[in-house]
Amino acid sequence: MRTTVAPAPLFQRANRLLLAAALLILLGYFIIYGVYAVNLMLFPFDYDQGEGFELVDTVMFSRGEWPYQDTEIYPFYSSNYPPLFHVMAAPFVWVFGPAYWYGRLLGFLGTLVTAGAIALAVHREGQHRWIAVLSGLAFLASNTVYHIGPLFRQHMTMVMFETLAVVVLAGVNEISDTRQRRRVLALGLGLILAAGYTKQLAYTTAIAALLFLFIRQPRRAVVWGLGFGLVGVAVFLAIDQATSGQWWLQTITANINEFRPDQTVGLFRLWFGLHGFLLIPAALMVVYELYFARLSVYSLWFVMATANSILSGKWGAGDSYFATAIAAMCILSGIFASRTLNASWHFPQNYLSRWMVNPLRRFAPQMAAAGLVIIPLIYLGYGRAVLHIPTEGAVFSDIAGALNIQGNAYGGRFYDSAGRIAGGYADIGHLTTAEDIAAGWSIVERVRATDKPVLSEEAAFNLLAGKDVITNPTQLLNLANNGLYDGAALIHMIENQEFGLVIFRGQLYPVPVLIAVTTYYEQTDTVRMNGFNYMILEPRAQ
């Protein structure tokens, strides 16, 4: 039975007005996001810890080298990330040399593509243009997406491939033409492989997609799943062979990190606090499909991605692990909203509909009218919950002042409704300044001034000074935490004071390396850049 009603014109007008208000607010976030992205593209140093090492990976790929190296041999460098994002950025190195802007541009464009795919999926399923646009903008308005979208990081490119894959696969079982269906299946599964070789975390999207195919037609899932697995394993083995086993060691073995349950719990609470307005309709959509319709790939993807977010409690993980679930949430909540506004819910008769739905059918006209107001209010509520805005700069300081918003991060440079309650939440979002850039160049000058190599926790200083990048501290720590790092050669160089300078930011090296540095080097200066204190250490007098 369908619920069809003709709501009063008053509700229709209220609906349009409130939808327009929600659209204005989410467009405002989109403008802030664009300004933030451009600001970061103009910043020539690390904004988020570790971006520079992704640039090093890109530079190595541009030279035809693998970044999966033996960390016991000079320059002690290795990477724990799959190659695709860096391979995509490598052509930029040939033209522009090592720089951050193109990696940040790729990340930013990836989020726009993801938002477009979300809007497309919602429009295809729900046939409501306003809601489709709001769903895409809601993704970009998420605090998590804002933080990491325009960084030189592979995560959001993985989310882009994942989203494209599920949007492509969503209707594959309904394609009657065999050749076309096979082409769509190959494209969808190929996009999942691309996601997996951008970042390992995409394995849950692969599981969700194969589960979806299995539920709809087990035979197809088995045949295509086998082919998918064979291709994935063949690529994996080929890279492992080409890197003499370093690929397996650096990207798999070294990635098993300590799990902190309190961090997971904190991040889940934060995730709900920020996205609850859209999470509830998304969860209701899953329940609806489970009991009253067929399970879509979007529901399975949402459930798998949410479950996978438990891994956000790992050392080195954080709120970025929720980005895939946020994309799925935007699609499902958009479909829920569209169906409510179009009054196109369908509840077949079963024990649950007889118990829970049938008694409410006589209120269908009133509920449909209420939905016209509630749905835009949900997007307005979401817009308030994810409030984030820089509080300095010509325009933003005026807006923040007019709205009486006080910065709560970076000494009043940025307001984030998330606050800082959960470990692992990205402590970024502010705009960089000319002073930050000048401070960075002053460190580069210090690196240039020594004729010895420099051990720096940020790769950009060495790259811009034309020196070797020595080590990737977090990867050394990953290896050390798994008992896979010796470090004798690096420590020997430190003991012999073979480095002209050591530059610390987060002191994320393994403990024996930190002890050697503080024994043989002394801090001579501190440079504050982008909210962080960069410690400059020089050799102690012997």
Place this chain on the structure above:
Amino acid sequence: MLNEHFTLTKRHLGLLLFIGGVMGFWGILAIDLLDAGREGGIGPAQQIALGLMATAALIGLTLIPLGNHPA
């Protein structure tokens, strides 16, 4: 099952979730029973996994009465 026209029903899905949830639940508990030398009992990660397995089994039970509707 490998017929081109076969599709899983709500009952199939319910049974799979119920059996998988129950087996997973006892399997996670068995980690402690079989590995008697372990200290600290059921850890936080195990507790999360136990919760997920129990939830899957319960959802499975509620799906079984929905019969032959396609999943």
